[in-house]
Amino acid sequence: MIEFLLNNKIVRLADIDPNTTVLEYLRDQQRVGTKEGCASGDCGACTVVTAELDTQQQLSYKNINACITFIGAMHGKQLITIEDLKSGNNLHSTQLAMVDTDGSQCGFCTPGFVMSLFSLQKHQKTYDRATVQQSLAGNLCRCTGYKAIDNAAQQALTCPASDQFDAAKEQTKQSLKQISSNSEACPSIGKNNNICHLPQDAQSLADLLIQYPQCTLVAGSTDLAIEVTQNAKEFNHLISTAYVSELKQTTITEQQISIGAAVTLNQCQHLLHQPFPDFASLLERFASLQVRNQGTLAGNIANASPIGDTPPALIALNAHMILRCANTQRSELVEDFVVDYRKTTLASSEFIEKIVIPIPQHDFHFKIYKVSKRLDDDISAICVANYLCLDAAGKVSEIRLAYGGMAAIAKRAVQTEAALLGKTWNEANIEAALLKLSDDFQPLSDFRASNQYRMLCAQNLLRKFFYETPHSSEMTDNTHLATDIGGKMNMRISDYV
């Protein structure tokens, strides 16, 4: 049985198909204010907010896409929908702001925008445009225009009054603590021969995987739920990693950052800001805040997509994972984990426990370039992560150039790297080395980019990396370098309006 607060009422569910999304559940309950637009996490019409207790036992609010979140993920949380925002006859300040600034026309997107604004308001009480753009990047509007919605954000974030959720904070915390202490050791839900287990510790997860080797692991479900909503797939047996306490942990030492497999991408973004600001910037452009609030780094590696954004960065940083089967652990480089298109070395009953990123103990240069048609909430056409160390003489002492979108798996340009290792980091050597990229890769053409575009982009991004790192100025002539590497790519949606 799972237990959660639907606004302030306790809901207990046991007899429910675990393939049910939160959106389906809400609409079945006649909570139809939450809309279905795309059912694939792209439009934000289904945005709802969850509140859960963080490590300091404070309420942490998150906007998520109800359409790609399985109902099991609500266990132990407060689920807040658009219907809950009004207090008596009074609109919530975020709703009022949308009315006052004419932020809505057809209104289909509006509940989603309001819920994202509500979640933002719980984190931030002052307006700043960049944060608003980040927070609303997962909400699309086709009628109103973003200016009016931005004005609504400005109104909602300027001196917001406290609301009924603030007033009921202590009571909500108490109820969530009560749910947590009542919780079974391994809650489960099931119907129609489909079941989901929610183990709370790593040993139970390991045992369940031995008992049910055919099951499907689910973390944030931002990939898996798409299979259900877009491909009509049904998972018979899901086992969630989201409640496993060890997998939710992170540790940082001077030598390394260790990230548990259930840590969300949004948490990773804060964690990685130091010492890898480019990694944090990449995550800012990873999907939308709704997806990053649910999705995990482990899920992004395990789904083995050739266009996953984080594998190139992790490969370039020489990251490894701790994998566990029963009571046996092994370590594997992220670079060696994916062996072919969507094929990994993960054995039956094995799972990713954590991802470990070493922190270089010497000077290094690390840059990531993501090229996509739109700046926010878009999948890469190509994503490149470059790691470089230079010796005192300006020669390349260590180099890892990792590419996504250039082959069936994310991988290093080993021949290009070999052409640069030990050489002076200058333009002549870069120009010679980048010809090797066509020995390393024969990219495909698809609707995101042609093979010629990908190759040209890869070459220009290596040049860009060169110009953005300290280098010998001998023979430097950058007149041929396209300043807008991505051409019409990397546009922010609000740039079009």
Ligand SMILES: Cc1cc2nc3c(=O)[nH]c(=O)nc-3n(C[C@H](O)[C@H](O)[C@H](O)COP(=O)(O)OP(=O)(O)OC[C@H]3O[C@@H](n4cnc5c(N)ncnc54)[C@H](O)[C@@H]3O)c2cc1C
């Ligand atoms: C709208 C939208 C936009 C997106 N944009 C991007 C983007 O910009 N860049 C990008 O790279 N991706 C993007 N994605 C894809 C997705 O969000 C990521 O791949 C995400 O990191 C998946 O994590 P998850 O926790 O949701 O995985 P889930 O969907 O829960 O699982 C994904 C896979 O990982 C496996 N898995 C999960 N945890 C473990 C574990 N501990 N051990 C072993 N296997 C495990 C699951 O069995 C499954 O096969 C987007 C998705 C959506 C819906």
Ligand code: FES
């Ligand atoms: S319905 Fe479009 S994001 Fe959920």
Ligand code: FES
């Ligand atoms: S008001 Fe119509 S989609 Fe936004």
